[in-house]
Structure formats: structure tokens, C-alpha cells
Amino acid sequence: MNLNATLIGELIAFVVFVWFCMKFVWPPLNGAIEARQKKIEDGLAASDKAEKDLELAREKAAEELKEAKTQASEIIEQAKKRATLIVDEETTRGQQEREKIIAQGHSEIESERNRVKEELRQQVATLAVVGAEKILEREIDQAAHSDIVEKLVAEL
């Protein structure tokens, strides 16, 4: 156990090793560790943010879905109302049309009947006159039979 020149040699070796370590070993290793720590930190922050965004998007989607549902039911409601309205309108119109047609028919029938009646009446009158003439040819008692003829005509 005695100090000698080995001390100097080891001291030089020590200095050189520390210098090398300081220049070429520590900075890249520590730098890599710190860069990775930064990366992980950023990654965690990003994942937190993404989670929050996802939550927000979910909420938004749910809200929109709800809105769409309300809108859809509103539209359906409106359509139903409209349909009822149209049906009612059409029904009313149909009814009116029918009534109109019926009324027209009725009036046509009525006028036809009147015409026929008139015609018939004229024919009957003619017939009656002819009949009367025939009867007159046999017995001319106009006074006695005119009331009968008149009665006949009035009955037609």
C-alpha cells in the first residue's frame, strides 16, 4: 500500500473517461430519455384531448339525433294533418259534385218529364179531340159532352 506513479496514470485515465462520457455518452442517452418523456407526455395529453373530443362528439350526435327525431315526428304530424285536410277537402268536393250531378240529373229528369207530360198532354188532347170528333160524328151534343172532355183534359 504505497502511492506511486500509478496514481497519475489513473488520474489521467479518469479525466479522459469523464470527458468522453460527458461528450459522447451522457448527452445522447439523456437526450433520448428526455425526448421520449416529452413524447409520452404529449401522447397522453393528446389521448386525453381525443377522449374529451369523442365525448363531445357523442353528445352532439345524440343531440342531433334527438333533434332529427323531433323534426321527423313533426313532419309526420304535419303530413298526417295535411292528408286529413286533403281527404276532407276532397270528400267535401266529391259531395258537392255528387249533389250537383244529382241536382242536374233531377232537373234534367224534371224538364224531360215536363216535356213528355206536355207532349203527352197535347197528344192526349189531340186524341181527345179526335175521340171527340169521332163521338161528334155520331151524336152532336157538344154541350152535353164538352164537360167530359174538359174533365179528361184536366185529368191528364
Place this chain on the structure above:
Amino acid sequence: MAAEEVTLSSHIQHHLTNAKMCSTDAGLAFNKACADSGFWTWHIDTLAWSIGLGLIFLWIFRSAAKKSTTGVPGKFQCFIEMVVELVGDNVRDTYHGNSKLIAPLALTIFVWVFLMNLMDLVPVDFLPAFAGFVGEQAFGMDPHDVYMKIVPTTDVNMTAALALGVFILMIGYSIRIKGLGGFIGELTLHPFSSKNKLVMAILIPCNLLLETIALVAKPFSLALRLFGNLYAGEMIFILIGAIGLMQLPLHFVWAVFHIMVIVLQAFVFMMLTIVYLSMASTKSH
């Protein structure tokens, strides 16, 4: 020489002797020829093993640094980053200054000292015996004259060099951050102080003595703690290795226990380095 009886004490002595190299008038000389060479003796085994292990440390960490990615790291990179983070966390917790040197310094000390301590787990006779064999076969040396101490931290030169390096940094940081006046003031104006200038003049030498001892004690304790722990551990391995077959269970138990000492001493050396440098770079008074 070969016929010389190998006693237990000579066996231990052989294990605890470094391979020496020195230059003499006749050129480079080794081992016993260097007994009188004084300071200019080189422990070539300590130098070779420590520098080799240091290069292994730098090679491993440099290759991890070159391949390092900020994406998903591989298992090797994870392991290296674990060590880097262990050191980095301790530095950040303890050293609050702004220095780019402390963390790599702590990493170098921790891993280098750990690797050097780890050599203690290689069975004590393997490498010395192998070195003796090589010395005998290749260079025609007496195997008892071939010394090989494979744990550099059991050589006080190694631990003293580390502690001296840290001590120089301590003084350097003190002066850089507090200024030369602040550094000298820290050495002389505490712990005793008085408002009376005459009393203060008497107190200054006392303070200087106390503070200098406190300052110098730091590198001494650093060097001797590591050296003492590892030297004692090595000693017990050598003693266990000398008792025949019974060494197997004992060696196992001591090796398992020693794993803790190896890591702990490396960690303690690193932590104290950080603490001392932290103290040196904060204005405490």
C-alpha cells in the same frame, strides 16, 4: 526459487502484490527489480485492468448512445437507460447547480467503480494462476514472480486517483462559484467568528486548521472507504481460497454477500461525489 516452499503467508503476500514496472538505468524493469524505484513505479496490472474496464464501460454506453431512439427502446437500451436514470435522478435530487459535468462524472464513477469492484467476484486464483502460466510458458519467468492483482479498487492508487480527481473538482467548483475570496473566507471565517477584530485574528488560524482538516478529510475518506472495503473483501476471498475444499460453500456465501458491497461501494462513492460537489457549489454561509 521454484523449490521455495509456498507458505500461507507467502501465498497471501503474492496475491496482494501488484505487478510493478519502472525504468532503471538498464531500461524497463519489472516487479522485484523495482523494489527501490520509489514514486516512479507503475502498477501495470491496476492500470491495465482499470483502463480496460473503463473502455468496456465507455464502449457499452457509447454503443447504446449511438443506437438510442426516442421511440420504443430495445431491452439493451432500456437497461442502459435504467442506469442513466438512476444516476440522473440522484444528481437532480442532490445537485441543484447548473453543471453539465456532474451527471456524466457521476455515471462514470458509478459504472467504472462497479465494474472494477465486480472483478472481485472472479475466483481469486483463476487469473493470477493463468498469468503465472503465461509468464512461465511465454517469458520463462518463475510463476511466483508473476504478479496479477485483478481488482483495481484494492489498489490505493486507484481509489486515491478517483478521490483526487473529485477533490480537484471540489476546489475548482468552490473557487468558480464563490470566487477565490469566498473560498478562502469559507476556510477561515467559520465555524468561530467574533465581532472583535483582535479576537477574530486569533480565531482565524483555528478556523483554518479545522476547515482544512474537514476539507482534506473528504477525499481521504472517499479513497480509503472504497479501498478498505474492497481490500478487506479481497483479503477474505484469498483466505477462503486457501483452506481447501471447504472454500466452496464459504466462497459462495461471501460472494453473495459481497455483491452488495460491490454495488453499495460504487453507489456510495458516486453519491458522496455528488454531495461534495453540491456542497462546494452552494454558498452555505
